[in-house]
Amino acid sequence: MAAVRPRGPNILVTGTPGTGKTTVSEHLAQLTGLKYINVGQLATDLNLFDGYDNELQCPIIDEDRVIDEMEDDLSAGGNIVDYHGCEFFPERWFDIIFVLRTDNSILYDRLENRGYRGQKLESNLQCEIFQTILDEARESYKTEIVHELQSNTSEQLEQNIEQVQMWINQWKAQHGQ
Ligand code: ADP
Numbered sequence: 001m002a003a004v005r006p007r008g009p010n011i012l013v014t015g016t017p018g019t020g021k022t023t024v025s026e027h028l029a030q031l032t033g034l035k036y037i038n039v040g041q042l043a044t045d046l047n048l049f050d051g052y053d054n055e056l057q058c059p060i061i062d063e064d065r066v067i068d069e070m071e072d073d074l075s076a077g078g079n080i081v082d083y084h085g086c087e088f089f090p091e092r093w094f095d096i097i098f099v100l101r102t103d104n105s106i107l108y109d110r111l112e113n114r115g116y117r118g119q120k121l122e123s124n125l126q127c128e129i130f131q132t133i134l135d136e137a138r139e140s141y142k143t144e145i146v147h148e149l150q151s152n153t154s155e156q157l158e159q160n161i162e163q164v165q166m167w168i169n170q171w172k173a174q175h176g177q
Contacts, residue, residue: 005077
C-alpha cells in the first residue's frame with residue numbers, strides 16, 4: 001500500500017559528488033515549497049559521523065543516527081533529499097529517485113574547481129565512470145521509480161527542473177493535493 005504523505009512526495013536526488021544535486025535540489029525546493037534536506041550538511045551540523053574514509057578522503061556518516069534524525073520529516077512527506085549515496089535509506093521513504101549523471105571531462109573540471117586532487121578526484125571520477133550510484137539505486141529501489149538525468153549543461157539543468165516539477169504536479173493531482 002502506498003504511504004500516506006500529508007506534506008507531499010519525498011524525492012531523492014542522488015549521484016556522484018559534483019553532478020549537480022545541490023544546484024537542482026535548491027532550485028526545486030524554492031520553486032515547489034518542498035523541504036530541502038542536504039544529508040551531508042545535516043551530518044556536519046549535528047556531527048553525525050562515524051569514522052573517516054581514507055580512499056574518498058571524507059568523514060563517514062553515522063547512518064543510523066542520520067536516519068533517526070530524518071525520520072519525522074520523511075514520514076510527513078514533502079522533502080527533497082540530496083545525498084551521494086542511497087542504499088542505507090529505508091526504501092519506504094521515497095516516491096521517486098533521480099540519479100544525476102555527468103560526462104567525465106565536465107565532472108573532472110567541476111571536482112578540480114572544488115579543490116579535489118589525486119586519489120580523491122580519481123575515486124570520485126571512477127564512481128561516475130562505473131555508474132556506481134545508478135546501480136546502487138536500481139538495487140535498492142524498484143527500478144521503475146529510478147530515473148537517470150543528464151546534468152552537463154545549464155540547458156539540461158533547466159530541463160531537469162521542469163521534468164521534476166511536472167512529476168511533482170502529477171503526484172499531487174493523483175493524491176488529491
Ligand atoms: P553536487 O551537489 O552533486 O556535489 P553541485 O550542485 O554542488 O553538485 O554542483 C557542482 C558544480 O557544478 C557547481 O559549480 C554547479 O554550479 C555546477 N553545475 C551543477 N549542475 C550543472 C549543470 N547542469 N550544468 C552546468 N553546471 C552545473
